[in-house]
Amino acid sequence: MAPPAQSQRSPSPSQPSGKGEVSDLKMQLRQLAGSRAPGTDDTKRELFKKVISYMTIGIDVSSVFSEMVMCSATSDIVLKKMCYLYVGNYAKHNPDLALLTINFLQRDCKDEDPMIRGLALRSLCSLGVANLVEYLVGPLGNGLKDGNSYVRMVAAVGVLKLYHISPSTCVDADFPALLKHLMLKDKDAQVVANCLTSLQEIWTLEASKSEEAAREREALLSKPVIYYFLNRIKEFNEWAQCIVLELVSKYVPSDSDEIFDIMNLLEDRLQHANGAVVLSTIKVFLHMTLSMTDVHQQVYERIKAPLLTLVSSGSPEQSYAVLSHLHLLVMRAPFIFSSDYKHFYCQYNEPFYVKKLKLEMLTAVANESNTYEIVTELCEYVANVDIPMARESIRAVGKIALQQYDVNAIVDRLLQFLEMEKEHVTAETLVLVKDLLRKYPQWSHDCIAVVGNISSKNVQEPKAKAALIWMLGEYAQDMQDSPYILESLIENWDEEHSAEVRLHLLTAVMKCFLRRPPETQKALGAALAAGIADFHQDVHDRALFYYRLLQYDVTVAERIVNPPKQAVSVFADTQSSEIKDRIFDEFNSLSVVYQKPSYMFTDKEYRGPFAFSEELGNLSIGTEPADNVVAAQGVEANDKDLLLSTSEKEESQGYGNNGSAYNAPSYNASTTGASQSSLDLVSLDQPSAVHTTTSFAIDELLGLGMPAAPGPAPLPSALLLNAKATIDPNAFQQKWRQLPVSLSQDISIDPRGVAAMTNPQALPQHMQGHSIHCIASGGQAPNFKFFFFAQKAEESSVYLVECIINSSSCKVQLKIKADDQSTSQAFSELFQSALSKFVLP
């Protein structure tokens, strides 16, 4: 076992600073070691307590190891336990000293007291030192055959510990076979349970190496073994029952009679006081009946009551764990729960994470009969003081509106929200009204009447502003003031920080112009001028594109910008059904809580550049949320939000990806003159097409496919980077050591960019937009240190960068190492230009 973390912070005054006290302790322990005077044990106990408490708070007390071992010759069981704990903590890092303990542990393993035998055996197996495994085999073998069940119980887990230290020793000693024998024969249920857990782990890990182990693992799921466990299930304690039930849930019964037999046998487990047992039982029921549709429905009905009880009892954390599972089931079969909607009403004091799940469930179970009540209840939450809650509630109302046929009343409610005159409510509602109009254009008259009354000054959030602007453009002919509102917005172009809003503004003013040319002409001119001068690449390109389009032919522009639109019938579901099924397969585990299958959060390649790498110096961890990384790697469905919010996200992601796909050539473009930038624009439609099909914002760009575009000119010697490059931290470290520094430079950067350094996530995210990925980062103001890597597109050649930024002097030190040294200069330019664009949005 690893020693506890060294406390990084300076110890508080109340805590001992370490050194002096530890050497004091050492002295005192040494004096006591040989003493046989009465009362020695009490003094020892005090000293041991001190050692353990130092160890807990992170002071290194490994220096007293030998004294501790010398003092351990005692009959006092508490002293022994403290000593075992100490030894277990430090042995791994002091293998030589650990050898000292072997002797007394082995002796204790033969003690006549079964308690001491068990404890000694447990500690012996916990040492975790590879050179000492030979000393483990004997005591473990004896332990498994011990007459006392306590010792056998410890030994069963001990085998697993041994396996983790040295698989071959464990297998060679034939321990798995012994465990199997014990599992099927032992009288004591806890021994059986521990054998089962150990065997499951061992054979699962071993299965990739040996066919026999794979066969043994299958054998655990054979009928006789499963029945053996089922028959003894009541002997097990609650925790062991969970393990057995987990095993049973993987068993495939041969026919339906068998399924019913098992379910009858287990039905009373649904009444168990331990929620974990109930959930495990539910898993068995659900999985066994998957192929029997009718019975599966009945199972849902049967498990409803126990689940609802579990939700309403226990701490918020427990009910959250259960709610996540209920959430999964509700999403799979909303109609079964539609009459129970009242259970999903939120209580005022519940934590937000519980409320959020409840809102999603309320949304899912809404149908013709209960929509009115549910929406009424949701409206109560909108008035809630808690802003995130109010937002979620509005989204929920919107989602219900999008899935129901009878939206009339709901639209009225939504429009009432706009009259509440609260900024966050208005903002959230605008986004929803926009989505609603895309699906139900027939409501446009009612909606725009209200939307028209909203002063654009009261809308500050980019998303909401973009939605408002979209409506201004889309319904320009119905909204009297549309051109003038747009005009005033364009006047404040420079104060508009969000590129998304500026993009929407361009498009809206374009649409407006095509419908009401005389009124909009001035605004359009101003917008195009501002857009072309814009420093944001996308905005610049779009403005230029519109400009040329209008120059070329206004009717074509009309066709592209204002094509007749079809109402969206269904918004894309973000999670594929395959992924949902995988989550369902992993019922009763973390997957359900995270709402993604386990491979997404346990496999290394999905977790991204985030590892506790000790070798990369004292860098803290690249704090990138895993979601982002997953998205960048093209795994869709990482998102738990359904429908609306994600359609938003996809959209912005679409932009992001566009950006990275054509950023590299665009550097070229700036040198070869503006004439080429239109070419770039055309060449970009291919990578973006996938993302843009569902997002309205770029719908007009879709037209790009239609005119026969001249084939994109081959761009000379542009360095293209792979946007999805991955590298694992170990490989990075290895490469960093191997490669020579091919380029070392000091540069200065824009102070505005430095200001953004206060948020350490911003830079890695920004660079990722340029296909340069952060693998580790750290440091404190004014010095920050980052490690980046990038990969050439269609080549495996990589670039590694160490980047030290001093935020007070705005200086950057770059060290670049590259597989292909000839291109490192080009890469450096790319890197610097990407870095120079790093300014807070």
Next chain:
Amino acid sequence: MPVAASAIYFLNLRGDVLINRLYRDDVGGNMVDAFRVHIMQTKELGTCPVRQIGGCSFFYMRISNVYIVIVVSSNANVACAFKFVVEAVTLFKSYFGGAFDEDAIRNNFVLIYELLDEIMDFGYPQNLSPEILKLYITQEGVRSPFSSKAADKPVPNATLQVTGAVGWRREGLVYKKNEVFLDIVESVNLLMSSKGSVLRCDVTGKILMKCFLSGMPDLKLGLNDKIGLEKESQLKSRPAKSGKTIELDDVTFHQCVNLTRFNSEKTVSFVPPDGEFELMKYRITEGVNLPFRVLPTIKELGRTRMEVNVKVKSVFGAKMFALGVVVKIPVPKQTAKTSFQVTSGRAKYNPSIDCLVWKIRKFPGQTEPTLSAEIELISTITEKKSWTRPPIQMEFQVPMFTASGLRVRFLKVWEKSGYNTVEWVRYITKAGSYEIRC
């Protein structure tokens, strides 16, 4: 497929480590730092009890002034982990005698390490039952029950109990006076709309039992629940007695209850553990008797004045009374001055929670005291949005009343020595989340 915990930490609110137990070395030693940096010191704290950092997942729970954190590196069973923490805390409490907080942990850390060693091995939960653990981990911890000096004790028998084959009760208990105490504790949850209609209402109840019985007694509990009574009358082939019966939506039992017999005969029969335990839990949604009705009228008179009238009606029997009734009536943040009139109890304005707090120590049944208050507000220009009214909340305890109407019909005790037992039954109804919108 391991579902095991890799480490358990106990931290205080500042983030100092109180207890640190690593079970597996598949996570680094700096996990606790990761927790501090990424959860405790960020806004994340309290937003979600399950969080992924790197390859590890953190489950954390705050209990009084302590965070208990479980770290896992695989796709673990969340419900099981939280239940484990809750059970472990119960266990610690039963050792410390009540409180579980930072001080208790600091004073007992050796004991906690001892217990952590026993209740979890290599990350898998073992035995957490206090009755069994107390057999061999004693508070003083001086002697193990099978220490070599007491070799005359029947060792195999004792350890058989340790590993749970006998389970929750050991043999050979003797009490001079055989007594059983039953406590039926219910909490009513209510959500009422401003128009006085019940939006949501349920009762979660539990039956707590304290047993001081000799030998291996067999107990049978009869309740006035519908299914049980019907079954009984079927078995005895005579019509069910008239009288109120109630329908339990869902029941869960302590592991000592024979569930097979419950399902076939609908009787609750069991061999109880010694001492205190929770026999069963139930939930009821139909036919709940609400002990209190609250009728609020809140008028906003212009921008700076409000009038609040609240009438609370007790609808239980006139001979009964409620204790510790507290009504919390929310008022706007910018409240400047308040004046009250109450017909019973005391009221005051508590600015820290923005509520008028009305306390009535003893509240007899079938009465309806009122509170009327005038509130003056500081007029503000920025606060143009109307005030969102949080719900009125109530706390109370009503002894000898059950909101569900549940009654214990009988409690029978059989023991082979045939001693007499004394049974005590108490009922109490408490407020769960009792909210009335206004």
